[in-house]
Amino acid sequence: MRVRLAYGGTGLDLEVDPARTTVVEPLHHPGAADEAAVLRAALRAPIAGAPLRERVRPGQTVAISACDGTRPQPRHLMIPAVLAELEGIVPDENVVILVATGTHRGNDPHELRRMFGDEVVDRIRIVNHDARDAAQLAWVGRWGDDVPVWLNRQWVEADIRITTGFVEPHFFAGFSGGPKLVAPGLAGLETVLVLHDAKRIGDPRATWGVTHGNPVHDDVRAIAAGTGVDFAFDVVLNRDQRIVEAFGGDLLPMHAAATAAARRLAMRPVERRYEVVVTTNAGHPLDQNLYQSVKGMSAAHTVVRPGGLIVCAAECRDGFPDHGSYREVLASAASPQALLADIASRPRTVPDQWQVQVQARIQASCRVVMHTSHLSDAELATAHLEQTSDISATVAEALAAAGPEARLCVLPEGPMTIPYLRPTEERI
Numbered sequence: 056m057r058v059r060l061a062y063g064g065t066g067l068d069l070e071v072d073p074a075r076t077t078v079v080e081p082l083h084h085p086g087a088a089d090e091a092a093v094l095r096a097a098l099r100a101p102i103a104g105a106p107l108r109e110r111v112r113p114g115q116t117v118a119i120s121a122c123d124g125t126r127p128q129p130r131h132l133m134i135p136a137v138l139a140e141l142e143g144i145v146p147d148e149n150v151v152i153l154v155a156t157g158t159h160r161g162n163d164p165h166e167l168r169r170m171f172g173d174e175v176v177d178r179i180r181i182v183n184h185d186a187r188d189a190a191q192l193a194w195v196g197r198w199g200d201d202v203p204v205w206l207n208r209q210w211v212e213a214d215i216r217i218t219t220g221f222v223e224p225h226f227f228a229g230f231s232g233g234p235k236l237v238a239p240g241l242a243g244l245e246t247v248l249v250l251h252d253a254k255r256i257g258d259p260r261a262t263w264g265v266t267h268g269n270p271v272h273d274d275v276r277a278i279a280a281g282t283g284v285d286f287a288f289d290v291v292l293n294r295d296q297r298i299v300e301a302f303g304g305d306l307l308p309m310h311a312a313a314t315a316a317a318r319r320l321a322m323r324p325v326e327r328r329y330e331v332v333v334t335t336n337a338g339h340p341l342d343q344n345l346y347q348s349v350k351g352m353s354a355a356h357t358v359v360r361p362g363g364l365i366v367c368a369a370e371c372r373d374g375f376p377d378h379g380s381y382r383e384v385l386a387s388a389a390s391p392q393a394l395l396a397d398i399a400s401r402p403r404t405v406p407d408q409w410q411v412q413v414q415a416r417i418q419a420s421c422r423v424v425m426h427t428s429h430l431s432d433a434e435l436a437t438a439h440l441e442q443t444s445d446i447s448a449t450v451a452e453a454l455a456a457a458g459p460e461a462r463l464c465v466l467p468e469g470p471m472t473i474p475y476l477r478p479t480e481e482r483i
Contacts, residue, residue, distance in 0.1 A: 060446075060467050061338035063370035063428065069333060069465065070447040075454060076463045079323050081472045086297025090129070093301045094136040097288065101304025102312045107140045107286050111215055117141060117150045118213035120236040121220070123183075124162045124170055127296045128221045131172040133288065137217060138179070151209055152181045155220075155240025158247050161185065182209065186244040198281045199274030202250060205243030206282060218279075218306070219288045222313040224321055224473045226353040227256055227413060229266040232289040233310030234279030242278075250274055251409040253398045257416070263357060263473045264322055266314060279306060289313040291320060294471055324477035328360040330461035331453045333446060335368045335469040342369035342469075344376045345430065345438065349414045351469035356417045358464055358474045364422045364453045366446055367469075371427040374434075384411045386437045391418035394439075414438075424449060 056073040059066050087093040098107045111117065119137060122128040134152065141150065152171070154162055161183030168176050175181075184207050185191050192205040193212070210216060222232035239247040255261060255270040266272045287306040290298045291313060299320065302313040336342035336351035348369035355365045375382040388394035394415040398408060417423060424441045432442045443449040454461045464474065 058465050058467055060333070060368050060465075061335045061342075061469065061471075062368050063342065063372065064339045066338065067368055067426075067446075069450075071450065071463060071465065072454075075461070076465060077325060077329070078465045078467065079325065079472055079474045080467050081294045081321070084293045084299050084320055086293055086295065086299060090132055090298045091136065093298055094133060094290070095139075097301035097303035098136060098140050101286075101309065102302055103308035104286075104305040107137070107217070107288075107303065108144065110285055111141060111144050113144055115145060115149065115214035116212075117145050117215045117217065118210045119150065119152045119217045119219060120155045120210065120241055121152055121171075122236070122240075123154050123156045123159050124166045125159060126221070126231075127292065128219070129290065129292070129296070129298060130170050130219070131175070132298070133219045133290065134171055134175050134179075137219065137288065138175070145215075147178050148180075150179050151213070152179055153207055153210055153241060154181065154183045155236050156184045156186070157239040157242070158186050158244060184241050186239075186242060186247060189243075192243045195282050199277035200270065202246060202274050202278065204238065204246050204278055204282070206237065206246075207241040210237075210241050211282070215285045216283060217286045217288065218284055221290045221292055222302075222310070222317045223292070224263045224317065224470070226263055226350050226470065227261040227271055227409070228275065229262070229264055229269045229272040230310075230314045230317060232313060233287055233306060234272075234276045234284075236287075237279040237282065237284065238275055246278075253401060253408075253412060256409045256412045257395075257399065263354070264318060264475060276307070291316045293320070294468070321471065322473045322475055325358055325464065325474045326477060327462070328358055328476065329363065329464040330360055330457040331364045331366070331450055332356075332359045332464045332466065333366045333368070333450060334466040337469045337471050339370060339372070342371065344373040345369065345371050345425075345427075346375060346379070346381045346410055348425075349410050349417075351466070352417050352423060353413055354466055354470040354473050355464075356421070358476060359421050361420055362422075363457075364424065364449075365417070366424045366426065366443065366449060368426040368446060371429045374429060375438075380408070381410060382438075384408055385414070385439070391415040391439050395419055
């Protein structure tokens with residue numbers, strides 16, 4: 056049987072034995088026929104609480120939080136929908152859009168026009184949040200599990216605060232969207248580092264699809280709820296990044312409804328763990344570097360047997376990449392186990408270390424082999440990774456070594472669909 060893997064811009068074919076293989080891939084969910092109408096309905100008939108328009112009074116100031124350019128949020132549709140509800144109540148000069156960068160770089164003017172559309176850029180003031188600029192930040196106290204919280208000053212001082220985002224499974228925060236548009240999105244660097252410290256990231260509940268009991272998401276939720284969100288607005292997207300459903304209203308019930316929908320769309324139960332799992336990072340642009348490809352590894356890790364094999368196909372045309380501290384931290388210890396021990400000994404993390412910690416945890420529990428087009432065997436070895444030029448042969452060899460009962464799971468779209476082990480009582 057031939058399975059087409061998402062790889063770079065062209066794809067890659069994998070030959071597998073159908074009798075020993077489970078393929079987990081996204082189901083097709085058509086986008087809404089009228090996306091504008093779906094968005095408008097979410098704003099006017101929310102999951103909980105009053106419609107947006109009824110929450111705003113003349114003369115108030117409004118701050119709108121939106122995802123940065125690394126996320127496929129349909130900002131060009133969502134933001135105009137919000138502005139239309141504010142029309143006649145709040146003048147444009149009283150509105151600011153805050154790009155929730157977290158610790159990422161800000162988006163340049165060209166990117167902002169592509170993200171929001173010319174009309175929004177020309178009408179509304181847009182500000183890139185900068186987690187490292189103390190002048191942008193306001194102290195709002197300690198929330199959750201003693202997290203010191205600094206938030207964007209313009210967000211804190213606004214009369215009305217509106218989050219906008221999209222919801223999908225997240226590899227250590229459970230799900231994106233909702234409260235993440237406050238912290239880490241609009242948080243100061245110190246706050247982000249605590250939210251992503253070794254203890255929280257290292258907790259086994261800090262994983263795909265888990266929000267309650269997940270120490271990362273528990274604190275993110277506590278910060279957003281405690282500091283105040285007046286209206287929350289999220290969408291769920293299909294694989295073509297079209298809007299399938301939209302949700303609005305009070306933050307916590309809205310996000311609970313959106314995560315339930317995202318779970319139905321993007322997570323699939325399986326009956327067992329597998330000796331071998333082949334994954335991708337969903338092709339270009341998501342597989343453009345090794346740093347991003349940790350998400351594909353993490354998706355596979357949810358269903359691989361301890362000591363099993365993960366093969367991750369990611370083009371990595373931008374290498375590790377070389378900017379940031381990811382490559383340096385990966386190469387700073389002799390093994391994944393030593394790297395985990397070193398990270399655990401640090402009271403705080405540095406940007407990119409949380410990605411390294413997730414990767415090291417995976418590599419400490421199973422063998423990880425890469426297939427790339429732009430990283431050499433020697434370069435991957437510095438990250439404690441192997442490389443294969445022939446995925447089909449590597450898989451066949453691993454299955455043969457594991458015995459006749461060994462099975463393969465293939466994730467052709469990587470983290471676009473997250474497999475999880477069906478609860479025992481559901482398997483009986």
